[in-house]
Amino acid sequence: MSPQVPVVEHILSANDRLAEANRARLDAARVFAVNLMASPGAGKTSLILRTIRALKDRWRIAVVEGDLASTLDADRVAAEGVPAVQIATGGECHLDAAMVRSGLDRLPLDSVDLLIVENVGNLVCPAEFRLGVHRNVLIASVPEGDDKPYKYPPMYRGVDAVVLNKIDVLPAFEFNIEYFRRGVEALNPGVAFFPLSCKTGEGLDGWLDWLEGELRAYREG
């Protein structure tokens, strides 16, 4: 056995304990939390901005932004008038539960209904680290190609919804939605699936209805 294996297991189980503590904290404040994962440039921030604009009159929203460096995304979110915290991971390719905890420390949780977490752009590492959120969402996008579920299965397996963004550029790409969908279904049967465009707004209603439905069910449960 590799001497590295126990070390990795230790890190993951320590992370799981912190994730449970994050969940307890969110539940105590009745904050419904969603983690968005995707490659760099798939449209995580664009979907967050669209979601904020559509829902902020009905729900109190806050955002935790994860990136290797810079406050660019948090600045864009804050410009919408919602609380935003930027976590600079300093080179780490994913958020972990301790980073999310430091984000929670800096947010007014008692006056938040929906917390959106933008994970670091990466199609591999974020799948390994539980954060304590209530739902995990993967955003794929048309320019990445229709074979990504076949090549990056772990990310697709564990999520509660798959968004396919940038459908406005479908005519410019060889992208077979049925092939993509079959790959997703093989890994995660019945998962919620939302083809949409953050640019044109097409398909956004399906995503917003799902998200709001999950949020309502959580708050009524």
Ligand SMILES: Nc1nc2c(ncn2[C@@H]2O[C@H](COP(=O)(O)OP(=O)(O)O)[C@@H](O)[C@H]2O)c(=O)[nH]1
């Ligand atoms: N054509 C098109 N471009 C998009 C769409 N959504 C996002 N983009 C563009 O894709 C780039 C990356 O978007 P961003 O939201 O920053 O992605 P992130 O890195 O996943 O947060 C930006 O230039 C966006 O304007 C879309 O639906 N259609």
Ligand SMILES: [Mg+2]
């Ligand atoms: Mg972003």
